[in-house]
Amino acid sequence: MTTKSAVTDHPIHPLLEARWSPRAFAPTPVAPEQLLSLLEAARWSASGGNVQPWSFLVVPRDDEAAFAQLLGTLVEGNRIWAQHAPLLVLTVAQQQREPGTPNPYALYDLGQAVANLTVQATALGLSVHQLAGFDPEQARGAFAIPENHTPFTVLVIGAQGDPATLPEPLYARELAERTRKPLGSFVFGGAWGQPVSLLEGVTQEG
Amino acid sequence: MTTKSAVTDHPIHPLLEARWSPRAFAPTPVAPEQLLSLLEAARWSASGGNVQPWSFLVVPRDDEAAFAQLLGTLVEGNRIWAQHAPLLVLTVAQQQREPGTPNPYALYDLGQAVANLTVQATALGLSVHQLAGFDPEQARGAFAIPENHTPFTVLVIGAQGDPATLPEPLYARELAERTRKPLGSFVFGGAWGQPVSLLEGVTQEG
Numbered sequence: 001m002t003t004k005s006a007v008t009d010h011p012i013h014p015l016l017e018a019r020w021s022p023r024a025f026a027p028t029p030v031a032p033e034q035l036l037s038l039l040e041a042a043r044w045s046a047s048g049g050n051v052q053p054w055s056f057l058v059v060p061r062d063d064e065a066a067f068a069q070l071l072g073t074l075v076e077g078n079r080i081w082a083q084h085a086p087l088l089v090l091t092v093a094q095q096q097r098e099p100g101t102p103n104p105y106a107l108y109d110l111g112q113a114v115a116n117l118t119v120q121a122t123a124l125g126l127s128v129h130q131l132a133g134f135d136p137e138q139a140r141g142a143f144a145i146p147e148n149h150t151p152f153t154v155l156v157i158g159a160q161g162d163p164a165t166l167p168e169p170l171y172a173r174e175l176a177e178r179t180r181k182p183l184g185s186f187v188f189g190g191a192w193g194q195p196v197s198l199l200e201g202v203t204q205e206g
Numbered sequence: 207m208t209t210k211s212a213v214t215d216h217p218i219h220p221l222l223e224a225r226w227s228p229r230a231f232a233p234t235p236v237a238p239e240q241l242l243s244l245l246e247a248a249r250w251s252a253s254g255g256n257v258q259p260w261s262f263l264v265v266p267r268d269d270e271a272a273f274a275q276l277l278g279t280l281v282e283g284n285r286i287w288a289q290h291a292p293l294l295v296l297t298v299a300q301q302q303r304e305p306g307t308p309n310p311y312a313l314y315d316l317g318q319a320v321a322n323l324t325v326q327a328t329a330l331g332l333s334v335h336q337l338a339g340f341d342p343e344q345a346r347g348a349f350a351i352p353e354n355h356t357p358f359t360v361l362v363i364g365a366q367g368d369p370a371t372l373p374e375p376l377y378a379r380e381l382a383e384r385t386r387k388p389l390g391s392f393v394f395g396g397a398w399g400q401p402v403s404l405l406e407g408v409t410q411e412g
Contacts, residue, residue, distance in 0.1 A: 006250040008246050008250065009242075009246060010239070010242040010243050010245075010246040011243055011246075012243055012246050012247045012250065012326055013221070013247070013325060013326055013329045015219070015221070015325070016247050016250060016322055016325060016326060017250070019250070019252070021252055032404040033216070035404065036215075036216040036389075036404065036405075037216050037217055037218055039216075039389055039393050040214050040215060040216040040217075040218050040389065041218045041219065041222050043386050043387070043389060043392075044212040044214065044218065044222060044223070044225070044386060045321065046225070046227055046321075046324070046336060048336075048338045050385070050386075052386060052387050052392070054392060055392040055393070055394065055398075056392065056393050056394070057394050057395075057397075057398070058393060058394070058395060058402050059395075059396075063395070063396065065396070066395070066396045066397075093314075105338055107313040107314040107317065108299075108313040108314065108316060108317035108320075108358065108359070109317060110314060110317065111313065111314035111315060111316065111317025111318040111321070112317040112318065112320060112321040113321075114314075114318060115251065115252075115317070115318040115319075115321035115322055115325075116222055116321055116325075118252070119219060119221070119222060119321075119322075119325055120218055120219055120222060123219045130252060130254075132254045132311055143394075143396075143397050143398055144397045144398045144399070145398050146398065149398075152314065153314070179256070180249050180250060180256075180258065181249070181258050183242075183245055183246065183249055186249075186258070186260060186261040186262065187245050187261070187262050187264060188261065188262070188263050188264070188349075189263070189264060189265075189269070189272070190265075190269065190271070190272045190349075191263075191349050191350045192261075192263070192349055192350045192351050192352060192355075193350070196264050198238040198241065198242065199242075
């Protein structure tokens with residue numbers, strides 16, 4: 001297993017440090033009790049007004065017809081590696097509480113639910129790679145998603161595999177260093193662009 | 207401290223189980239190294255194309271002018287309890303990569319970053335209560351947020367306080383049972399509305 005723990009400037013919890021998005025997945029199925037824990041972690045996420053505006057379409061590899069359908073919505077560059085993973089999950093946001101009543105927090109809350117699912121995955125030794133590179137309208141048609149719901153991302157889930165199974169340039173990307181903007185570039189104090197005093201030493205480091 | 211751990215149907219990690227959104231906060235300041243870890247946890251979150259479309263305006267209670275300004279953007283029902291917390295953070299999404307180029311994943315990714323910040327907070331014995339009940343345009347004006355960025359939520363952060371300090375009906379809400387939809391109502395199999403076989407026993411329980 002390739003570990004690419006975050007190289008942090010400040011300590012964070014090991015589950016957050018260890019999380020990253022691999023492309024090489026081992027074929028080992030995600031066990032039913034693992035999948036239930038992933039979904040339960042999403043279930044207990046926070047949401048605006050506790051409306052829980054998320055749904056998940058669960059497509060394990062051995063559900064061959066559905067797996068092929070969801071895989072078929074992915075752009076070629078994602079399909080090439082995602083096809084080997086044991087589990088795909090289509091995430092869906094309820095952006096309309098009812099027709100004509102938008103919920104502007106639906107995508108934000110879906111993101112939170114997926115982040116919590118991902119923490120749970122990490123705790124179980126699994127990885128999650130989120131994809132935006134797929135055709136949501138094709139997915140809507142394939143899985144009969146109602147009009148007031150929005151297919152938003154596809155989660156590729158499984159245990160990490162051997163990077164050597166990936167073709168270039170994916171192999172190189174799998175081993176590349178992880179990068180982030182420095183804290184001082186997106187954390188501000190009394191006004192936008194104004195440094196927080198406690199980050200003053202940090203901005204230079206970043 | 208009031209603990210309202212989730213009553214889960216399936217095991218989840220203790221940090222996810224323990225997280226909830228209190229309204230009673232102790233006045234104890236969030237230490238600088240704790241705040242740095244919260245922000246660092248957000249920093250290492252996943253995002254579409256790794257664009258990291260989030261910013262955070264950090265307003266501790268002892269920054270009196272800024273604290274009063276941000277507090278002043280909150281609706282009365284939130285101000286009544288949030289005023290006692292030691293730390294407010296305004297979250298901001300970059301919904302335009304540049305003017306005219308929208309990033310449709312900005313809110314989803316901001317949600318993920320906040321969820322990770324919240325996991326880190328829980329690990330440090332702190333709680334986060336997210337608010338949508340505030341005036342984003344007033345916050346934009348008060349803190350000079352640029353046009354291509356969107357003030358989205360306010361995070362109220364600190365150690366849990368004594369629920370008895372809350373007026374009714376907030377006191378009763380602080381002690382009320384936490385609830386979620388059953389898994390079977392938002393997790394589907396081969397198509398929308400179709401149960402996943404592994405959840406068939408679960409749906410009844412919920």
